[in-house]
Amino acid sequence: EFIVKLKECLEVKQSFTMVLDDPTGNSFIENKLAPSPNPNLTVENYVRADEENQKLGVVPSVDAEVQKSEAASDQLSSTSTEPKDEENQSVSSEIIVFQTNCSNCQSPTETRMKPVDIPHFKQVIIMATSCDHCGHRDSEVKSGTGISEHGTTINLRLVDPSDLSRDILKAETATISIPELDFELQSGTLGGRFTTIEGILSNIKSQLKGFNPFAVGDSASGSKLADFLDELTEIIEGKRLGVHIVLDDPAGNSYIQNTYAPEPDPEMKVKHYQRTFEQNEELGLNDMRT
Numbered sequence: 001e002f003i004v005k006l007k008e009c010l011e012v013k014q015s016f017t018m019v020l021d022d023p024t025g026n027s028f029i030e031n032k033l034a035p036s037p038n039p040n041l042t043v044e045n046y047v048r049a050d051e052e053n054q055k056l057g058v059v060p061s062v063d064a065e066v067q068k069s070e071a072a073s074d075q076l077s078s079t080s081t082e083p084k085d086e087e088n089q090s091v092s093s094e095i096i097v098f099q100t101n102c103s104n105c106q107s108p109t110e111t112r113m114k115p116v117d118i119p120h121f122k123q124v125i126i127m128a129t130s131c132d133h134c135g136h137r138d139s140e141v142k143s144g145t146g147i148s149e150h151g152t153t154i155n156l157r158l159v160d161p162s163d164l165s166r167d168i169l170k171a172e173t174a175t176i177s178i179p180e181l182d183f184e185l186q187s188g189t190l191g192g193r194f195t196t197i198e199g200i201l202s203n204i205k206s207q208l209k210g211f212n213p214f215a216v217g218d219s220a221s222g223s224k225l226a227d228f229l230d231e232l233t234e235i236i237e238g239k240r241l242g243v244h245i246v247l248d249d250p251a252g253n254s255y256i257q258n259t260y261a262p263e264p265d266p267e268m269k270v271k272h273y274q275r276t277f278e279q280n281e282e283l284g285l286n287d288m289r290t
Contacts, residue, residue, distance in 0.1 A: 023052040034212045034225040037186075043211075053106055100129065104136035116194075118255060124169060126194060141192035143171060147283060148252025150272040156197075156245045156256050157267045161238030164198035167257035173283065174249035176200065181231055181243070197245060197256075201236045205229060250279040 009016045020027050025045070031038045048056075096113045111129045118124060128139045158164070170176060172192045177184040190203055212225055234240040247254050252272070258265040280286050 102131035105134040107133035141194040143253035151250040154247040169255040171253040173251040174254040
């Protein structure tokens with residue numbers, strides 16, 4: 001009976017669901033609709049259990065953890081004995097270091113955090129993590145002022161290759177779209193980033209290639225994703241101009257540099273709007289009582 005059902009699946013005589021679970025995160029099923037989302041394909045990332053980490057050999061030894069804990073204690077002791085006159089130093093100029101776990105292998109590591117003031121915008125917090133155990137590096141940017149009263153949409157038209165060097169702050173709540181390529185990057189993808197237009201487009205390209213390995217090589221010839229990546233590369237290299245970068249953030253914490261500041265930018269339109277009930281629900285504002 002099982003063989004019969006398996007044969008029917010091979011001949012696509014009936015619908016079926018295939019679940020691919022890989023604790024290493026190195027498995028892949030091609031999205032035929034890439035770069036657009038596939039409604040029939042769901043990708044879920046999860047934190048490995050301790051047993052899975054042990055099987056993969058990525059859990060640090062007990063001795064290593066003890067040594068790290070002792071080093072942290074020594075550092076804390078030395079910090080507490082510093083002269084009090086250094087306490088007057090501005091917090092905004094300090095790099096704060098705290099203990100955390102690597103998001104890739106769960107090994108103990110350090111995260112460095114520093115508040116940064118963006119001219120003509122607001123304060124953000126930049127966090128960077130580098131794992132000595134597996135080599136994984138990660139950075140994230142979060143707003144230092146909370147959720148704004150209104151959502152913000154920023155529409156920038158690229159008219160010169162120098163526009164690619166503009167700073168951009170993409171909050172984790174923001175979406176990025178390029179109407180000319182019929183492309184939209186959903187909120188939450190890439191997390192929070194503070195980089196340049198060229199940098200964010202390169203991040204998008206790298207992630208699309210990483211999640212769709214069939215987009216490169218001989219198998220990519222003539223595919224929709226391969227054509228999209230070619231067009232995106234032209235924009236990154238400054239060979240294609242006149243396209244629009246649309247940054248939409250319901251939390252109002254995203255930003256694209258105005259090179260004409262404090263004067264208005266003729267190539268950039270900024271619109272503030274009232275959030276919908278659904279957007280407030282996603283931001284967790286509907287349940288707040290003030």
